[in-house]
Amino acid sequence: MPDDILVDIEDLQFNYDGRPVLQGINMKIPRGKVVAIMGGSGCGKTTLLRCIGGQLRPTGGRVRLEKHQVCEMSEAELYRLRRKMGMLFQFGALFTDMSVFDNVAFPLREHTDMSEEMIRDLVMMKLEAVGLRGARKLMPGELSGGMARRVALARAVALDPMLVMYDEPFTGLDPIALGVIGQLIRKLNDALGATSIMVTHDIHESLLIVDYIYFLNGGRVVAEGTPDEIRASKDPFVHQFVYAEVEGPVHFDYPAPSIRQELLAGVTRV
Amino acid sequence: MFSPASLIRKLGHATVERIWRLGFAARFFVAILRLSGTSFRRLPLTLREIYFSGVLSLLIILVSGLFVGLVLGLQGFETLQRYGSTEALGVLVALSLTRELGPVVAALLFASRAGSSVTAEIGLMKATEQLKAMDMMAVNPIARVVAPRFWGGVVAMPLLAAMFSAMGVLGGWLIGVVFIGVDDGAFWSQMQAGVDWRYDVWNGVIKSFVFGIAVSLIAVFEGYDSVPTAEGVSRAITRTVVTSALTILALDFVLTSFMFRGAS
Numbered sequence: 022m023p024d025d026i027l028v029d030i031e032d033l034q035f036n037y038d039g040r041p042v043l044q045g046i047n048m049k050i051p052r053g054k055v056v057a058i059m060g061g062s063g064c065g066k067t068t069l070l071r072c073i074g075g076q077l078r079p080t081g082g083r084v085r086l087e088k089h090q091v092c093e094m095s096e097a098e099l100y101r102l103r104r105k106m107g108m109l110f111q112f113g114a115l116f117t118d119m120s121v122f123d124n125v126a127f128p129l130r131e132h133t134d135m136s137e138e139m140i141r142d143l144v145m146m147k148l149e150a151v152g153l154r155g156a157r158k159l160m161p162g163e164l165s166g167g168m169a170r171r172v173a174l175a176r177a178v179a180l181d182p183m184l185v186m187y188d189e190p191f192t193g194l195d196p197i198a199l200g201v202i203g204q205l206i207r208k209l210n211d212a213l214g215a216t217s218i219m220v221t222h223d224i225h226e227s228l229l230i231v232d233y234i235y236f237l238n239g240g241r242v243v244a245e246g247t248p249d250e251i252r253a254s255k256d257p258f259v260h261q262f263v264y265a266e267v268e269g270p271v272h273f274d275y276p277a278p279s280i281r282q283e284l285l286a287g288v289t290r291v
Numbered sequence: 292m293f294s295p296a297s298l299i300r301k302l303g304h305a306t307v308e309r310i311w312r313l314g315f316a317a318r319f320f321v322a323i324l325r326l327s328g329t330s331f332r333r334l335p336l337t338l339r340e341i342y343f344s345g346v347l348s349l350l351i352i353l354v355s356g357l358f359v360g361l362v363l364g365l366q367g368f369e370t371l372q373r374y375g376s377t378e379a380l381g382v383l384v385a386l387s388l389t390r391e392l393g394p395v396v397a398a399l400l401f402a403s404r405a406g407s408s409v410t411a412e413i414g415l416m417k418a419t420e421q422l423k424a425m426d427m428m429a430v431n432p433i434a435r436v437v438a439p440r441f442w443g444g445v446v447a448m449p450l451l452a453a454m455f456s457a458m459g460v461l462g463g464w465l466i467g468v469v470f471i472g473v474d475d476g477a478f479w480s481q482m483q484a485g486v487d488w489r490y491d492v493w494n495g496v497i498k499s500f501v502f503g504i505a506v507s508l509i510a511v512f513e514g515y516d517s518v519p520t521a522e523g524v525s526r527a528i529t530r531t532v533v534t535s536a537l538t539i540l541a542l543d544f545v546l547t548s549f550m551f552r553g554a555s
């Protein structure tokens with residue numbers, strides 16, 4: 022049933038200045054699910070999210086969202102589509118010149134004709150959902166990292182989006198705040214009837230809350246499965262990730278010629 | 292190392308880079324104009340920016356205007372005295388201010404005070420991904436953030452230049468009339484007779500309007516085009532101040548040569 026698939030990514034490719042970042046990604050994100058995309062830093066997770074949101078044009082392949090071909094849409098069409106999407110940026114990206122309340126109210130004020138009273142009620146509900154109703158008058162600079170992330174979460178779901186994307190929602194959080202955000206992501210997804218894509222490298226929190234996991238490496242999907250399948254997996258890549266091993270198929274270096282080559286090159290140049 | 296070929300290559304590269312960036316700035320300007328609807332439809336957005344860039348620069352403009360007027364009064368009196376025409380002090384002060392010093396000095400001060408802070412604000416919003424976040428929320432950052440700041444500067448600049456000139460005239464009057472004792476009536480009546488509304492004042496207003504467009508465009512462009520790091524933003528701020536100053540002085544020469552040809 023293709024209609025069960027909200028986001029369908031086919032052979033997606035992307036280059037930064039000729040350097041390939043995504044090299045043929047295939048994913049199907051079913052409606053109503055929370056899907057995690059995992060991979061080491063710099064493997065192209067943020068790039069993938071921005072391709073789904075239409076902020077970056079892929080060099081090849083296709084992204085289908087509902088019945089829309091994201092890569093072929095005009096700017097105006099993309100803006101219309103994005104009203105139905107929410108995105109949580111890696112560091113929250115709250116507007117620093119606005120209070121917590123105004124940040125959450127921002128999408129409502131920009132995209133709806135609601136009265137200030139209705140906006141107030143809605144913002145209060147969203148802030149209540151993330152447990153920060155009391156913080157509505159604070160400025161972003163006065164929030165802790167975890168609180169800022171929760172405010173950004175409330176802002177991302179202010180318009181009740183059908184698709185919410187989270188870019189590394191757990192980085193820089195203490196274990197308790199991390200658990201809180203994880204639970205919130207699941208709770209909000211189910212309460213809104215939304216679909217969530219969560220980019221992260223926190224395997225343990227993901228195994229607890231998501232329905233399906235994709236592993237990226239070298240710009241490709243190298244493993245995928247439900248949390249149970251992942252736990253039971255014998256795949257060396259998955260094993261390395263789950264048990265945080267240093268040695269394995271993942272290399273943590275930026276691509277470069279071998280150190281020996283570079284040293285010799287240096288000698289000949291001088 | 293320094294072969295002529297590599298020197299030429301570097302020079303060419305730098306030139307191409309500059310021209311490319313200039314082209315980008317021109318396209319950016321067109322984008323601002325195209326997306327200015329929001330700034331006018333939602334006037335509070337623009338009013339807020341007029342208020343910020345205006346109020347930010349108000350004190351420095353008023354104080355500097357006063358000092359420039361005081362100096363003009365002293366120097367002008369000193370020179371006019373040699374020709375025995377100290378009553379012309381009013382005309383001298385008023386003409387220097389409305390034609391040149393008002394628009395030019397106010398624009399230089401405006402660039403370093405308000406322009407730099409606009410660059411910093413937009414640059415930091417870029418560095419902290421606020422602009423990308425806004426774009427993902429289906430709100431165009433050029434329409435919502437850049438254009439109101441641009442128009443805020445364009446509107447604030449002539450107002451500030453006018454205030455600068457007014458304070459300058461007051462300063463010249465203080466020195467000439469109050470301290471040195473030039474005839475009060477002569478000071479004002481000569482000024483009234485010698486300053487032409489269209490030729491002097493209006494041309495000055497046009498100048499400050501053009502400077503306002505230039506400085507505001509440079510400020511928002513440098514912010515929007517900054518490298519999104521702390522260092523990149525600080526370099527962008529410096530570029531705003533330097534580029535604005537050069538642009539203001541060059542434009543002033545061009546405008547003056549078109550406007551004032553000793554017709555009257």
Ligand SMILES: Nc1ncnc2c1ncn2[C@@H]1O[C@H](COP(=O)(O)OP(=O)(O)O)[C@@H](O)[C@H]1O
Pocket residue numbers: 037038042061062063064065066067068069
């Ligand atoms: N604006 C850019 N210009 C050039 N290269 C970039 C840019 N943004 C990211 N990259 C490169 O693309 C790769 C993937 O980046 P990203 O998607 O941010 O990774 P992740 O989110 O998985 O950490 C990285 O190697 C990074 O160096």
Ligand SMILES: [Mg+2]
Pocket residue numbers: 066067068111188189
């Ligand atoms: Mg990232």
